[in-house]
Amino acid sequence: MNSLIRASFKLDYSTFSLDVDLELPGRGVTALFGPSGSGKTSLLRCIAGLEHAPDGFLQINGSIWQDPAQHIYVPTYQRPLGYVFQEASLFPHLDVRRNLEYGMKRVPVSERRVSLDHAIQLLGIGALLAQKPDTLSGGERQRVGIARALTVSPKILLMDEPLAALDLARKQEVLPYLERLQAELEIPILYVSHAPDEVARLANHIVVMDGGRALANGPLGKTLARLDLPIRLGEDTGVVIDARVGTRDEEWHLLRADxxxxxxxxxxxxTPIGAPVRVRILARDVSLALVRPEQTSILNQLAGRVVALADDTHPSLVLVRLQVGSTPLLARVTRLSASLLGLAPGKEVWVQVKSVALLG
Structure with a gap:
């Protein structure tokens, strides 16, 4: 079976049109990222069958759910998918356990790939099973909603801004559980968000959307480092690097991510030695030099090469795409600094990283 999602949909509304043709990984988390009104939720609803694009095509890891050429259209209620909305929408008259069991009833025993106990363990809700939804916090309700989506043993999990209704504390409560889903399940996840921090922490792959079109579609790190995308993230512009813990310095409480x-x-x-980690580096936290700096407080210094320059959101600034080994980085510098350093494609530079966020 090919581990691949193929989705092609066209929809026309009075004020908006959706036109996408995508091939996505059949495992991991793919973020559908873009501003409000860019078509993220419309695409998700087409995949769920909640919106019907008559000429659309949809294949999930070898299973065709929609193909007009073969007269195939699997209705929503027959699609093995889980859908998580901004609000958990739990049944208020049922306790948590019975909410979970309700979703499981529609799945024949022979087709259950995620057990009730596994879903409870993944979302850490064992202590909540006897409670009613109105006694739960927002983060707890959302974790129960995600667990309920898993109990239908989906072949794909659709998540439509599942953290948007939560405050920062509740969001930080739920994020580790979403990371656990990615690590422990083989179910592909399509994750709609307009929050760069969520995308940086969770996604392996990203589709950048605007105006109902997919402007970019690719691995997270390489796509975030592109300079040709019209959607700019302002202060959140930066890259995500997948690394591995090489060693630790116990005296200074530091880890080396290789x-x-x-x-x-x-x-x-x-984090244990040898474990994979993800780090995020914002362009504003990267500075450049022509010779290796000495006697500086900045520990992280890397030999790199300028690949390209592009205008930034203010005329005084430029974004510089760099290559460090096979890893792309971005730096934001003033246009004056770029001129004084003679920055141009091919220029060898020293890259100073002032701040690194360890995402886990």
Missing amino acids: FDGGSLWVRDMG
């Missing part, structure tokens, strides 16, 4: 091109010292959060 990646193809170098290594970065980050705060020691107790």
Whole structure:
């Protein structure tokens, strides 16, 4: 079976049109990212069958759910999918356990790939099973809603801004559980968001959407480093690097995260040696020099090469795409600094990383 999602849909509304033709990984988390009104939810609803695009095509890891050429259209109630909305929408008269069991009833025993106990364990809701929804916090309700979506043993999990209704504390409560889903399940997840921090922490792959079109579709790190996308993230512009813990410095409470091109010292959060980690580097936290700086407080210094420059959101600034080994980075510098350093494609530079966020 090919581990691949193919989705092609066209929809025309009075004020909006959707026109996408995508091939996506059949595993991991794919973020559908873009501003409000860009078509993210419309695409998700087409995949769920809640919106019907008559000429659309949909294949999930070898199973065709829609293909007009073969007269195939699987209705929503027959599609093995889980859908998580902004609000959990639990049945208020049922306790948590019976909410979970309700979703499970529609799945024949022979087709159950996610057990009730596994869903409870993944979302850490064992202590909540006897409670009614109105006694739960927003984060707890959303975790129960995600667990209920898993109990239908979906072949794909659709998540439509599941953290948007939560405050920062509740969002931080739920995020580790979403990371656990990615690590422990083989179910592909399509995750709608307009929050760069959520995308950086969770996604392996990203589709950047605007005006009902997919402007970019690719691996997270490479796509975030592109300079040709009209959607700019302002202060959140930066890249995400997949690395591995190489060693720790117990005296100074630091970990060394190794990646193809170098290594970065980050705060020691107790991650084991050899474990994979994800780090986020914002363009505003990267500075450039022509010679290796000495006697500086910046520990992370990498040899790199300028690949391209592009205008930034203010005429005084430019974005610089860099290559460190096979890893792309972005730096935001003033146009004056770029001129004084003679920055141009091919220029060898020293890259100073002032701050690194360890995402886990």
